[in-house]
Amino acid sequence: MVETPDFAKPDRYKASSYEAYNVKLPQRYDASRWMWFCQMPLLDKAIIERLPPSIGSLDILDVGCATGRLLAKLAAAGAHRLSGTDLAPRILDVARDKLAAQEADADLRPADAEDTLPWPAESFDVVTLVGVLHHFYRPLEALREIRRVLRVSGRLIVVDPCFFPLVRHALNLWMRVAPHDGDYRFYAPREAAALLQAARFRCGAPRRVGLWSYVVAALPEDT
DSSP states (O other): OOOOOOOSSOOHHHHHHHHIIIIISTTTSTTSHHHHHTTHHHHHHHHHHTSOTTGGGOEEEEETOTTTHHHHHHHHTTOOEEEEEESOHHHHHHHHHHHHHTTOOOEEEEOOTTTOOSSOTTOEEEEEEESOGGGOSSHHHHHHHHHHHEEEEEEEEEEEEOOOHHHHHHHHHHHHHSOOTTOOOOOOHHHHHHHHHHTTEEEOOOEEETTTEEEEEEEEOOO
16 A cells, blocks of 8 residues: 555545656556557657747746656757656656656656646746646546636646546546546637636637647636
């Protein structure tokens, strides 16, 4: 039995996610079938394509960065001011090793995005959320915390799985019974856009990426 930290906002999905990403998955996450199934290289490309040519001058935060796969791709694309956070400290150790092997650097900090991200307000030009939205038990609280650390002119880019309605509903029902690796709820693209709007973001139209995912970019509304 894995000892779960005393999170300020605990729930059974967070406990499941912590156990998976801090114990079971750190060393084999990148080789999992899920990465192949979700066509992760296409998702990373969709993120990078939505960034301006001045990527080297952007402060970028990857929330739920896991092993640092996207951070490494961003560094290879010319980004220098990178940060990442994840619920699980041990998976961040894998990310540090991966970035070091690439002679890249990032400010990596463990945190619960539904509670507090450990950066001051308006710290970032871009926040990325890839394959993470469906883990949040309190998605509005996480999105509001992300909006806090974004600059007024910043951008949030969300990528998440998009299943056919019957499959999505069946998965969501099953996860209420037995959380799997912290998965809580999969959203249709329009549902994800509605969440972003409720968290005071202005959304572009969601776009499908590959067979099983969507991407949506959002700007923080003026407060």
